[in-house]
Amino acid sequence: xxxxxIVIIGGGPAGLAAAISAKKSGVDSVLILERDKELGGxxxxxxxxxxxxxxxxxxxxxxxxxxxxxxxxxxxxxEYKLNTxxxxxxxxxxxxxxxxEEGLFEIQAKAVVLAMGCRERSRGALNIPGxxxxxxxxxxxxxxxxxxxxxxxxxxxxxxxxxxIGLIMARRMTFEGAKVKVVAELMPYSGxxxxxxxxxxxxxxxxxxxxxxxxxxxxKERLEGITLAQVDSHxxxxxxxxxxxxxxxxxxxxxxxxxxxxxxxxGVDMNPVTSGPKVNESLETNIEGVFACxxxxxxxDLVDFVSEEAGTAGRNAAEYVKQGEAHRQxxxxxxxxxxxxxxxxxxxxxxxxxxxxxxxxxxxxGGVYKNCYISAYxxxxxxxxxxxxVVAPGEMEEIKLTKEQLLKYxxxxxxxxxxxxx
Amino acid sequence: MEERKLxxxxxxxxxxLTVVMNGEEVVSVTGNTCKRGDVYARKEVxxxxxxxxxxVRVSGGSIDMVSVKTKEDIPKGKIFECVKAxxxxxxxxxxxxxxxxxxxxxxxxxxxxxxxxxx
Numbered sequence: 001x002x003x004x005x006i007v008i009i010g011g012g013p014a015g016l017a018a019a020i021s022a023k024k025s026g027v028d029s030v031l032i033l034e035r036d037k038e039l040g041g042x043x044x045x046x047x048x049x050x051x052x053x054x055x056x057x058x059x060x061x062x063x064x065x066x067x068x069x070x071x072x073x074x075x076x077x078x079e080y081k082l083n084t085x086x087x088x089x090x091x092x093x094x095x096x097x098x099x100x101e102e103g104l105f106e107i108q109a110k111a112v113v114l115a116m117g118c119r120e121r122s123r124g125a126l127n128i129p130g131x132x133x134x135x136x137x138x139x140x141x142x143x144x145x146x147x148x149x150x151x152x153x154x155x156x157x158x159x160x161x162x163x164x165i166g167l168i169m170a171r172r173m174t175f176e177g178a179k180v181k182v183v184a185e186l187m188p189y190s191g192x193x194x195x196x197x198x199x200x201x202x203x204x205x206x207x208x209x210x211x212x213x214x215x216x217x218x219x220k221e222r223l224e225g226i227t228l229a230q231v232d233s234h235x236x237x238x239x240x241x242x243x244x245x246x247x248x249x250x251x252x253x254x255x256x257x258x259x260x261x262x263x264x265x266x267g268v269d270m271n272p273v274t275s276g277p278k279v280n281e282s283l284e285t286n287i288e289g290v291f292a293c294x295x296x297x298x299x300x301d302l303v304d305f306v307s308e309e310a311g312t313a314g315r316n317a318a319e320y321v322k323q324g325e326a327h328r329q330x331x332x333x334x335x336x337x338x339x340x341x342x343x344x345x346x347x348x349x350x351x352x353x354x355x356x357x358x359x360x361x362x363x364x365x366g367g368v369y370k371n372c373y374i375s376a377y378x379x380x381x382x383x384x385x386x387x388x389x390v391v392a393p394g395e396m397e398e399i400k401l402t403k404e405q406l407l408k409y410x411x412x413x414x415x416x417x418x419x420x421x422x
Numbered sequence: 423m424e425e426r427k428l429x430x431x432x433x434x435x436x437x438x439l440t441v442v443m444n445g446e447e448v449v450s451v452t453g454n455t456c457k458r459g460d461v462y463a464r465k466e467v468x469x470x471x472x473x474x475x476x477x478v479r480v481s482g483g484s485i486d487m488v489s490v491k492t493k494e495d496i497p498k499g500k501i502f503e504c505v506k507a508x509x510x511x512x513x514x515x516x517x518x519x520x521x522x523x524x525x526x527x528x529x530x531x532x533x534x535x536x537x538x539x540x541x
Contacts, residue, residue, distance in 0.1 A: 037484075047489035047537065049473045061475055063489050063538035067519050147477050150487045175476055175505045194436025198429045199472065203498065389437070389455075 004079075005029035005321045006314075007095050007109035009086050009262065012041020013303050014294025014310040015115035016069040021314030022113070023076045027321050031107070032073075032080035033097055039073070039080060040066030041117055042140070043303065045147045048168055050195065054304035065303060089266045091287060111289040111317040114263055114277065115310060118295040120165075121255040130217030133224070139165040139253035143172065152176055154249030158226055159183040160214050162190040162197070164301060164394075166253025171200035173251075180204070181245050184212040184228055186235055189368050191255075191394045193301060214250070215242065223248055256299045263292070273344040274298040280333070281350040281359055282316040283309065291317050298346050298362070301396055305362065309346075312356075334412050341365050341372075341419030343393075350415070352406045359401045361417070368392045369419050374399060377416040378409050391419065423449065428466055430459040439463045471495035474504050475537070478523060483515030483540040490523050491537050496530040503528035516541045 005027050008015045011034030022030050038044060043051070046062030053059060056068070073080070084099040093109045120138040137145075137153050143165060145151045157178050159166045162185040170180045183201060188211050190197055201208050209228065215237050216227035230241035258276045260268070269278045269286040276297040277285040284291050293313035294306045331353025336345040345363045369391050376384035376399055384399055391397055399417065406412065423444055430437040430453075441463045442449040451463040465471070473495045477487040496504060504527050513523055517540045524534040 044538070047477060047491075048475045049491060059473065061489060061491055061537040064519055067539060147489060148485060148487055150477070150479060175474075194429045195431035198431050198436075203472070203501075395436075 001094070001106050001108050003029075003108040003110075004031040005109070006031070006111045006113060006317050007093075007107055008032045008113040008115055008314075009089070009095075010034065010041065010115035010117055010294075010296070011036070011039040011080055011082070012115065012117050012294065013043055013066065013069065013306045014117065014296070014313075015041070015113070016066070016073055017307040017310035018113045018115055018291075018293055018314035018317070019078045019080075020069065020072050020076060021311040022318040023078055023314075025315045025318035027318040030078050032078065033084045033086050033095070034080060034082050035085045037082055039070050039082070045140070045144045046168070047147050048172075051303050054302070055307055062303075069307070086262060089262055089290075091267050093289060110321050111291065113310075113313050113317050114260075114268075114285075114290065114292040114296050115294050115313075116259045116262065116296045118256040118258045118299055120252070121257055123252060126160075126252070126254060128214050128217060130226075131220050133217070133219040133222050135219070135223030135248050136217070136250045136252070139163070139169045139251045142169055142249075142251050146172060146176060152178070153251075154178065154223075154247075156181065156247040157249045157251060158214070158228075158245050158247045159251045159253060161185060161253035161255070162192050162208060162210075163253040163255065164192040164196050166251060167192045167196040167200040169251055169253070170206050171204060173249075174204050174206070178249070180206050181247060182207050182209055182228065184209045184214065186211070186213045186231060188233075189392060189394075193394060213237065217250070223250055226250055256295065258296045258299065260296060263296070266290070268292075271344060271348065274346070276346075278348050279346060281347050281355040282319075283313040283347065284316060284320070289317075289320050291320075298344070298364075301394065305396065308360075309362075334406070335414045336361065337414045337416040338363060339416055339418050341367065341369060342417045345417055350401070350406070352403060355401075355403050355406070357403050359403075360398050361401060362396055362398045363417060364393055364396055365391045365419055366393060369421065371422045373420040373422060375418055375420045376401075377418075378412050379414060385420075387422070426467055428463055430454060430462050441467050443467060470498040472498055472501060474501055476505055476508050478508055479512040480517055480540050481512055481514050483517065485540055488513065488517045488523075488540045489537045490534050492527060492530070493533045493535045496528070496532050500528045500530055504530070504534075508534065 043062035043066035051065040088096040095107045098104045218225045225246040229237040277292040291313040293310040331351040334350045426441045428439040439453040475491045480488040521536045
């Protein structure tokens with residue numbers, strides 16, 4: 001059986017950054033397995049700009065951002081296999097994969113980095129009534145058709161869901177000559193970034209209807225129209241508020257789901273809130289030597305943070321390979337406790353002995369809070385109390401912890417993170 | 423005095439900005455949390471610009487489309503002219519990041535450049 005020190009599952013932004021950082025940390029035997037025909041993952045179809053403000057201090061398009069990491073990976077002679085699908089990973093880290101050239105094959109890894117990303121929630125998950133005609137796409141599928149394959153999915157468009165991909169596609173379809181009639185959002189706030197609402201909807205006078213959803217789909221062969229209705233505070237359609245829209249295309253931008261079939265198959269413990277693995281400060285799962293980063297861990301809105309997080313996972317995977325058993329020993333675990341508005345934290349536990357000097361804890365909030373504080377309690381003592389003019393579910397938040405700070409609390413059991421109203 | 427409300431797009435923070443104008447003159451910008459917000463607000467109310475991104479066809483390459491952008495931002499009012507100018511353009515592979523695809527798009531003085539390598 002072939003053997004590599006570190007096998008990275010996925011060659012998107014997370015996998016690339018993990019591989020680069022692992023190699024730079026002194027592990028030479030690194031292999032990326034990618035199912036698409038090129039490296040770069042979803043960035044290849046994200047042709048809009050706005051990537052890299054944190055990493056490179058300039059605004060790049062998705063392919064340019066990916067290009068910088070691909071160039072680095074190639075300069076470092078990192079091995080990769082394209083068109084290769086990973087089928088299974090055993091708890092002993094035997095990776096089973098297949099491609100057209102080599103058929104089915106196995107690779108023994110010392111460490112594995114899970115970087116498979118996420119996929120889009122589909123119509124089936126929403127239970128929209130009505131026929132099932134052609135013309136209903138997930139926003140990301142439409143994005144791939146337009147930007148990579150060069151096909152236009154349709155001419156008169158309604159978008160359900162105001163996630164970033166939906167907003168971006170509203171502008172993209174407008175550029176390609178389509179009429180985007182409305183973007184409807186079930187929630188009373190948008191799930192997308194503010195900048196995208198301004199630049200993709202407001203700039204083109206595309207209306208955003210909050211607290212609205214699609215209640216009927218018309219057309220048998222091809223989509224002919226949809227019915228939109230306002231919803232109450234429980235998300236139930238309000239009778240009498242129905243509006244008809246004629247359209248040949250409905251794009252769904254209704255959320256992303258981390259792709260963790262392989263993780264579950266190998267016995268990785270999952271966090272039901274993120275649908276991603278539970279990880280510690282090293283971004284290591286409950287299976288030692290198995291790390292996770294990027295959208296497979298929790299869905300990000302900024303690729304810069306994916307790259308940073310994946311760099312940490314790659315570095316820790318390299319440390320694990322170099323230190324072996326010693327890696328896991330010693331230290332006690334502090335539990336992260338997300339409550340009151342904070343839905344989850346990544347990581348979920350912190351081992352002070354093993355943590356780096358600085359640790360970023362990332363999380364999402366459950367609602368929109370204005371003039372609030374992000375607070376962290378070390379057991380009962382409030383240590384962090386940071387004012388924020390606004391926090392929203394669409395934008396990931398963070399707190400920074402230092403090793404020095406945590407060492408001052410030798411008996412610390414739990415760090416509680418919450419949103420406190422002013 | 424006129425008041426204009428904007429959302430800053432300088433970064434994902436999306437600060438809510440309030441610009442007080444006296445005719446064409448900006449009197450004050452508030453709500454920003456960094457310098458970029460101030461710069462953005464002053465520009466947005468006097469000379470709004472955008473980077474435009476799109477795709478053009480590529481022949482003989484590993485894929486059929488190559489992504490492109492305006493090398494710098496162009497006036498907001500020129501966006502559709504710019505997009506129209508890209509219709510029907512086809513470039514031969516290979517194309518590399520930064521290659522000029524179209525010069526001086528829509529008379530803006532700004533070039534369209536490739537943002538992806540297509541071999």
